[in-house]
Amino acid sequence: MLTGGSGRLGTELRTLLPDIVAPTSAELDVTDAASVMRAVERERPEVIVHAAAYTNVGGAERERESCWRVNVIGTRHVAAAANTVGAKLVHISTDYVFGGETGNYREDDTPGPVVNYYSLTKLVAEEAARAARRHLILRTSFRPREFQYPVAFSDVFTGQDYVDVIAPEIALAVRHAAEITDEVLHIVTGRKSVYDLARRRKPDVREGSRAQAGVTLPGDVSLNTERWVALRAMLSSHAQG
Ligand SMILES: NC(=O)c1ccc[n+]([C@@H]2O[C@H](COP(=O)([O-])OP(=O)(O)OC[C@H]3O[C@@H](n4cnc5c(N)ncnc54)[C@H](OP(=O)(O)O)[C@@H]3O)[C@@H](O)[C@H]2O)c1
DSSP states (O other): OEESTTSHHHHHHHHHSTTOOOOOTTTSOTTOHHHHHHHHHHHOOSEEEEOOOOOOHHHHHHOHHHHHIIIIIHHHHHHHHHHHHTOEEEEEEEGGGBOSSSOOBOTTSOOBOOOSHHHHHHHHHHHHHTTSSSEEEEEEOEEOSSOOOSEEETTOEEOOEEHHHHHHHHHHHHHTGGGOOOSEEEEOOOOEEHHHHHHHHOTTOEEEOGGGSSSOOOSBOOBOOHHHHHHHHHHHHHHHO
16 A cells, blocks of 8 residues: 555556555545544555655744644654554655765764754654554655756755666566565765756756755765665566576
């Protein structure tokens, strides 16, 4: 089962995992415990991929309550429902749980200090996800297939990639969720500036600085992916064997 199936990542996951059940936010409103429990008890899934979230980083500063309700309370509800049916929770998290001072963060590095409200809720949501007896937290970062802005920041470093690059990796982890014993995995690509990422698909994008963003953004949230790279090689060799 998938929450957030209409979102950027969710839309790709529905194509990559055609058997996944993806209730709409009207059928499964994560802020409503009863609605989550009803949907989960009806389907009794083995795995719940929780991709629903309040994701507007700028908007989160102005709509703190909505952001908290969806990201934190919503994740609590999904974790509780997962426990009720014995499902494994695959929780979609973000590189923004890190402060962005050093980059190349590993799964076991201490997160924070978070630099904006969205990041705070996503960090607390990880702890909510850990209430699921069986859980896998995937820290990732992606953007739509096309770079949508005229300007891209050359002083923000990231492991982020386009959603059509990242989603197949997430789908692979979801397919093997039951056998993955790690509790946290970083799934992104190599470190680059957002400007360099943007130029790959929008060659005429202009160079900008994060000071222009209107919300505080972390400087370098690139993630170390050695754990996932090793695991992926193992999963692929099993698949071939
Ligand atoms: N985009 C990024 O750059 C990025 C980076 C790192 C991590 N992430 C994480 O990846 C996940 C997916 O992000 P995304 O960018 O694909 O999201 P998105 O495009 O903003 O879509 C959000 C999804 O959440 C659903 N949703 C919102 N409120 C809900 C509620 N109360 N109940 C049920 N569903 C609700 C939306 O449903 P409706 O359409 O019906 O409202 C939509 O399907 C999130 O956990 C996000 O934090 C995103």
